[in-house]
Amino acid sequence: MTKEIKGIAASNGVAIAKAYKLEDPDLSFDTRTIDDVQAEKGRLEAAFSASKADLEKIHDKAVETMGEEAAEVFNAHIMVLADPEFTGAIEQAIENDSVNAETALKQVSDMYITMFEGMADSNAYMAERAADIRDVTKRVLSHLLNKTLPNPALIDEEVIIVAHDMTPSDTAQLDRKYVKGFITDIGGRTAHAAIMARTLEIPAIVGTETATADIADGDMLVLDGLDGVVLQNPSDDEISTYQQKANDYADQKAEWAKLKDEKTLSADGQHFTLAANIGTPKDLDGVLENGAEGVGLYRTEFLYMDSQELPSEEEQFEAYKQVLEGVGPDENVTIRTMDIGGDKKLPYLPLPEEENPFLGYRAVRLSLDRTDIFRTQLRALIRASAYGNLWIMFPMVATLNEFRAARDIFNEEKQKLVDEGVKIGDNIKLGIMIEVPAAAVLADKFAQEVDFFSIGTNDLIGYSMAADRGNDKVSYLYQPYNPSILRLVNFVIKSAHKYGKIAAMCGEMAGDPIAVPILMGMGLDEFSMSATSVLSTRSLMSHLNAKDLEGLAEKAIDAETSEDVVKLVKQEVPEVK
Incomplete structure (x- = not known):
């Protein structure tokens, strides 16, 4: 008899295959008193060395299959292995307590995990650090126990993986030829594994709670990543029905692909710009393959995170130049200045320990304090402007004085380069990322001085709702459709247009099919999203009348709850699936 298991739809698609239980070996051990401390420290060092070698191989494979940005998590894992505080604490436990390496490792890692997970006002950065330490x-x-971790790369038949959780290491090794999807007990749409599944374009359902308990190895499964439903041991008729759903989805993707070289036009002929978010120049392939109309967010912090020291002006110039040349002369490239701090720390740039790093010394605040670093980046950007249409965006701006200070430094460096006879672009745009509510509320004042806005909804929602989406206890408050958020977004757009400026959005909301009709009705100019979402969004927009959606936007803003907004969109826009 068929059993239905429900979870969170984390990556679109339908898969039908046998279950492959991905289970860790027994890593239990006994605590032992040791006599030879140096030998035990040698065992630990060998295990760390072997782990580093593993992670370097996994990182390289992840770069090949998913791109540099998705593979960045493995650099974070390697950094954990290289952290002298972490390794030193384990060695000290071996020396002081005369315990075996396994016990010392577990004691120290548990301490760090508990510390990160238990911090007051827990945030996504802390949750990710705990996950990194657990995985490492x-x-x-x-390696200490001579046990082999499961290796998804060895799978050689079509399967759907069933696991308690999919670590980034597991997900990076998936071969799309054989792994048709995965199901987990825990996790959410913003977890590393879910993001990687979307990058790989394989269906995934997370947060089922009971999948590993309910499903046996070899069970036939239907994974409906469109609706978040798993069928265990389905009937022939059910398999046939879902096979048709899979075929329909494949046909739909083929239809979307035909829009690759088309402009993004609504049914009534209004043009919107659909751009893509990238992390490194290597991500340009996805931008071009999916027909994005430029780059709406280039996260430059990966340049810093992939380096062992502050990247030089020349290194940065080459990266920015490559992206600007890569998109072509008619498309814009919005490059965000370094957003270091919060969840992005550099081993070579010590930052103060903070209880709330997301509210602390980060992004433009760090840039305005460390102007030596900021000026180097701005010089590289200004030089690269000669090779395309450059828009520079300052992150985390809260006050007009912050923008003015950043603009002044930009102008100083620009003038120096002009005096040096360096060729630069003649139409560089300067804008800010709207992610701090204070800036959103003051958008009508900012609009008189900036060239454009780009709304970073991920942080804007979190700060506005005082809720961290990485904290399960309050994740229900992460509501992109909440009328309060919609009112802020609408005010930012209207403020930009009042002064003839561009309003863009680069947060996850820009590619959300529920939000897109509302944003069209508000008049958002540019939608920037993951490259793999561009074609489906272009298709949706082509079926919608932008003028008619103005009324929908007004009703959404006037609604009372997030649920009311979702219901409204589904009632009035049947094209939204």
């Missing part, structure tokens, strides 16, 4: 610890422990 498991790998080191497996």
Whole structure:
């Protein structure tokens, strides 16, 4: 008899295949008193070295299959292995307590995990650090115990993976030829594994709570990543029905692909710009393959995070130049200045420990304090402007004085380069990322001085609702459709247009099919999203009348709850699936 298991639809698509239970080996161990401290420290060092070698191989494979940005998590894992505080604490436990390496490793890692997970006002950065340490610890422990961790790369038949969780290491090794999708007990749409599944374009359902308990190895499964439903041991008729759904979805993707070289036009002929978010120049392939109309967000912090020291002006110039040349002369490239701090720390740039790093010394605040770093980046950007249409965006701006200070430094560096006879672009745009509510509320004042806005909804929602989407206890408050958020977004757009400026959005909301009709009705000029979302969004927009959606936007803003907004969109826009 068929059993239905429900979860969170994390990556679109339909898969039908046998279950492959991805289970860790038994990593239990006994605490032992040791006599030879140096030998035990040698065992630990060997396990760390082997783990580092593993992670470097996994990182390289992830770069090939998913791109540099998705693979960045493995650099974070390697940094954990290289952290002298972490390794030193384990060695000290071996020396002081005369315990085996396994026990010392577990004690120290548990301490860090508990600390990160238990911090007041827990945030996504802390949750990710805890996950990183847990993943790294498991790998080191497996080497200490001579146990082999599961290797999804060895799968050689069509399967749907069933796991308690999919670590980034697991997900990076998936071969799309054989792994048709995965199901987990825990996780959400913003987890590393879910993001990687979308990058790989394989269906995934997370947060089922009971999948590993309910599903046996070899069970036939239907995974409906469109609706978040798993069928265990489905009937022949059910398999046939879902096979047709899979075929329909494949046909739909083929239809979307035909729009690759088309402009993004609504049914009534209004043009919107659909751009893509990238992390490195290597991500340009996805931008071009999916027909994005430029780059709406280039996250330059990956330049800093992929380096062992502050990247030089020349290194940065080459990266920015490559992106600007890559998109072509008619498309814009919006490059965000370094957003370091919060969840992005550099081992070579010590930052103060903060209880709330997301509210602390980060982004433009760091740039305005460390103007030596900021000026180097601005010089590289200004030089690269000669090779395309450059828009520079300052992140985390809260006050007009912050923007003015950043603009002044930009102008100083621009003048220096002009005096040096360096060729630069003649139409560089300067804008800000609207992610701090204070800036959103003051958008009518900012609009008189900036060239454009780009709304970063991920942080804007979190700050406005005082809720961290990485904290399960309050994740229900992460509501992109909440009328309060919609009112802020609408005010920003209207403020930009009042002064003839561009209003863009680069947060996850820009590619959300529920939000898109509302944003069209508000008159948002540019939607920037993951490259893989561009064609489906272009298709949706082509079926919608932008003028008619103005009324929908007004009703959404006037609604009372997020649920009311979702219901409204589904009632009035049947094209939204």
